[in-house]
Amino acid sequence: MADTKHSKYSKLSPFELKDNLIALALSHTDRLMLNAGRGNPNFLATLPRRAFFQLGLFAVSEAELSFSYMSEGVGGLVRHEGLSARFHTFVSQNRDKPGAVFLGKTLSYVRDQLGLDGDQFLLEIVAATLGANYPEPDRMLRISEKIVREYIVREMGVQGMATEEVDLFAVEGGTAAMAYIFNSMRENKLIAPGDKIAIGSPIFTPYLEIPELNDYQLSKVIIEADPKAGWQYPASEIKKLEDPAIKAFFLVNPSNPPSVKIDDAGLEAIAKVVKKRPDLIILTDDVYGTFADDFRSLFAICPKNTILVYSFSKYFGATGWRLGVIAMTRDNIIDQAISKLPEKAKKELDTRYSSLTTEPRKVKFIDRLVADSRAVALNHTAGLSTPQQAQMVLFALFNLMDSRQDYNKALKALVRRRDAELYNKLGMPEKEDTNSVDYYTLINLEEVSRNLYGDAFAQWVLKTQNPTDILFRIANDTGIVLLPGSGFGVLHPSGRASLANLNEYQYAAIGTALRKLAAEYYEQFKKGKK
Incomplete structure (x- = not known):
C-alpha cells in the first residue's frame, strides 16, 4: 500500500489523530459532525x-x-x-x-x-x-472501601473468596491506576529496562505506548487475539506466556476496541499457564466488564497473581468524576516477589519507604502504590478526594441495591440497539456473539468491502487504499470521525466506532453514509477494471 498525503498520521496515537479528523469533519459548516471516535458515553446514572x-x-x-x-x-x-x-x-x-x-x-x-x-x-x-x-486512611475511607469492595467482587464474578481478603486503592480513574501501577512496578524492581512484558492486543493504546517510554524501556510480547475466532486469544498465543522471561501480562477485558470478553476456555487456558508460571503478574483492566453478561475477571480466576483496575467512568457515565479503584488480594505473588528481591534491592527500598514506617519491608505493594502516587514524601496527603469517594460509594450502592438490575439491562439494550442500527444501514449481517459487549465496534474495511461487493473489490481496496486516507475521506465527505484500529494494535484495516456517545438515528446515519462511500469506491473499482 503506497504512502499518501495522510500516511504521516498513521504513527500518531489515535487519540491525537482524532483532532485532525475532527477539524476536517468540522470544516464543512453545512452538515453535522458525528464523532464516534471517543468512548465518552452520552448516558449517565441520575x-x-x-x-x-x-x-x-x-x-x-x-x-x-x-x-x-x-x-x-x-x-x-x-x-x-x-x-x-x-x-x-x-x-x-x-x-x-x-x-x-x-x-x-x-x-x-x-x-x-x-x-x-x-x-x-x-x-x-x-x-x-x-x-x-484529608482522606483517612489515605488508601480509601474505611466503610467506603467495604461497600465498593462488595460491588467489585460481585461485578467481577468473584466467587468463593471472602471479601475481606480484597484491598482497594481509590484512584482518579483507570488512567491514574495505569500510571501508578507502571511506576510502582518499576520503583519496586518488578520490571526494569529490557524486561519483557506481554500485552493482550488489541488494547487501549497507552498500554502499547507506555512501555516504550524512556521511563520503562520494556520489550513488548504481543498476545494477539484472533478476529476470525471472535477476538479470543488462540492457545498458541496464550502459550507465549509460558516464557519465564515475561514478567507481567497486561490486558483489557472486555477488550478495547473489539469489546469482547475472554470466554471460559480462554480464562481456563490463562489459569493453566499461571499454574506453570506462578510468578507471572497479571494486570487486568476491566472497565467494560459491567456491560458483559455473566462476566468473570481474571481477578476471579487467578486472584493471587492479578492486579485489577476498574473505573466507574463508562458504566455510570462519570468520566468527569475520575473514579476508579485498584484491587488486590491480601495474599498475592507481587508482595512475595518483593520479599524475594536481592538484599541490595531491599535496602534501597527500605530507604525509599523509611519515612512511612520503622519496618518498611512490611509495607504491602498496594500501600506502596499509594505512597508512590505522591512521591512517598507526600504520602500524608495521598488519596482520592473524599467527595469523589462519596459519589463512588453511591454509584456502587445504586448497583448493589438494584435487585432487578434495571439500569444494567437498559444500558446493554441501549448500546446493542445502536450496534444493530449501524450495521443494518451498512448492509452487514447482524453479529451474534454472546461474548460481545458492544461498547465499541471495529468496522473492518475488508469485511465490509467483501460483504457488499465481493472478493475482488475487497482485494482492490486492500491493495490500493491507505486505511488512514479512508478515515480522512470519511471525515471529509461524511463528517463522521472514526479512530484507526491500527492505533489499538489491530492488524487489519479498520475504524473504531464508539457505540456509547451518539444516538440511534446517528448510528443509522453513520451506517448509511459509510455504505454510500463504499458505493463510490466501488465505482472507482469498476472504472479501473474497464
Whole structure:
C-alpha cells in the first residue's frame, strides 16, 4: 500500500489523530459532525447523582450546626451526636425528592444487608461529602472501601473468596491506576529496562505506548487475539506466556476496541499457564466488564497473581468524576516477589519507604502504590478526594441495591440497539456473539468491502487504499470521525466506532453514509477494471 498525503498520521496515537479528523469533519459548516471516535458515553446514572446532591445539602446543614452564631457563612465539622436522627428527619422532610428517598434506603441497605455500622457509615459519607478532611486512611475511607469492595467482587464474578481478603486503592480513574501501577512496578524492581512484558492486543493504546517510554524501556510480547475466532486469544498465543522471561501480562477485558470478553476456555487456558508460571503478574483492566453478561475477571480466576483496575467512568457515565479503584488480594505473588528481591534491592527500598514506617519491608505493594502516587514524601496527603469517594460509594450502592438490575439491562439494550442500527444501514449481517459487549465496534474495511461487493473489490481496496486516507475521506465527505484500529494494535484495516456517545438515528446515519462511500469506491473499482 503506497504512502499518501495522510500516511504521516498513521504513527500518531489515535487519540491525537482524532483532532485532525475532527477539524476536517468540522470544516464543512453545512452538515453535522458525528464523532464516534471517543468512548465518552452520552448516558449517565441520575439517581445516585441526585442522592449526592441531596447528601451535599444535608452535609452543609450539619456543618452549619457548629459556629451557627456567626453570620459570615462559617461552618464546622460533622457532629456524631444525634446525626442519625437528623438524617432521618431530613429524608422524611424530602420524601418528594427521589435522591433523598434513595439516600434513606442506602442507610438501611448498608446496615441490614451488608452488616456494616450504619452510624459509622453515615458519619463517614457526610464528612466525605463536605471534603473538609484529608482522606483517612489515605488508601480509601474505611466503610467506603467495604461497600465498593462488595460491588467489585460481585461485578467481577468473584466467587468463593471472602471479601475481606480484597484491598482497594481509590484512584482518579483507570488512567491514574495505569500510571501508578507502571511506576510502582518499576520503583519496586518488578520490571526494569529490557524486561519483557506481554500485552493482550488489541488494547487501549497507552498500554502499547507506555512501555516504550524512556521511563520503562520494556520489550513488548504481543498476545494477539484472533478476529476470525471472535477476538479470543488462540492457545498458541496464550502459550507465549509460558516464557519465564515475561514478567507481567497486561490486558483489557472486555477488550478495547473489539469489546469482547475472554470466554471460559480462554480464562481456563490463562489459569493453566499461571499454574506453570506462578510468578507471572497479571494486570487486568476491566472497565467494560459491567456491560458483559455473566462476566468473570481474571481477578476471579487467578486472584493471587492479578492486579485489577476498574473505573466507574463508562458504566455510570462519570468520566468527569475520575473514579476508579485498584484491587488486590491480601495474599498475592507481587508482595512475595518483593520479599524475594536481592538484599541490595531491599535496602534501597527500605530507604525509599523509611519515612512511612520503622519496618518498611512490611509495607504491602498496594500501600506502596499509594505512597508512590505522591512521591512517598507526600504520602500524608495521598488519596482520592473524599467527595469523589462519596459519589463512588453511591454509584456502587445504586448497583448493589438494584435487585432487578434495571439500569444494567437498559444500558446493554441501549448500546446493542445502536450496534444493530449501524450495521443494518451498512448492509452487514447482524453479529451474534454472546461474548460481545458492544461498547465499541471495529468496522473492518475488508469485511465490509467483501460483504457488499465481493472478493475482488475487497482485494482492490486492500491493495490500493491507505486505511488512514479512508478515515480522512470519511471525515471529509461524511463528517463522521472514526479512530484507526491500527492505533489499538489491530492488524487489519479498520475504524473504531464508539457505540456509547451518539444516538440511534446517528448510528443509522453513520451506517448509511459509510455504505454510500463504499458505493463510490466501488465505482472507482469498476472504472479501473474497464
